[in-house]
Amino acid sequence: MAKLDVAVLIGSNRRDSINRKLAHALSKLAAERLAFRFVALDDLPLYNQDLEAELPQSVVRFKSEIAAADALLFVTPEHNRSVPALLKNAIDWGARPYGQNSWNAKPAAITGTSPGALGTAAAQLHLRQVLGALGVVLTGGEADISFKPGLVDADGTIVDASTRDFLKAFLDRLAALASRLSFAPAAAA
DSSP states (O other): OOOEEEEEEESOOOTTOHHHHHHHHHHHHTTTTEEEEEOOOTTSOOOOGGGGGGOOHHHHHHHHHHHHOSEEEEEOOOBTTBOOHHHHHHHHHHHOSTTOOSSTTOEEEEEEEESSTTTTHHHHHHHHHHHHHTTOEEOSSOOEEEOOTTSBOTTSOBOOHHHHHHHHHHHHHHHHHHHHHHHSOOOOO
16 A cells, blocks of 8 residues: 655754654654655745745745645644744645635644643644634644653654654544545535
């Protein structure tokens, strides 16, 4: 059985981001069922409707990668109790131009990590609201991860067995949702 193609959108462009580390650890954890493809967000221009007449090449590339994916995984930090500007900008480009929403009916999951006790709960809630309004089909369940030293080892393995099992089940739900939606009969016109 072919692996499902998952476009991974990381809400941080910082090289040593703990969310980037988490995303790569998830890729390793899901390698049997899911093929993760990390989508660049940092080359997208700041959204401006004036640019819609002739989309910048980076936006065309971005929208193509989202369209080609079987599922989406959002891995985001929390900035000021909300979604980082980098990720919000990508979401805006994916939803535009009018009538060309790249997000509609895409299965997706959201996770993120922070050193705080609540992980990225507020950002994930905000992201769920925005993506729901754009027609994204989200998996159930929360995955707010508190990033502690040693959570991910040097080779990208999630060390704690209970966290690893929790995240494996989280990824299994995404795979099941994407499989169900890809085999669902198309609605009659």
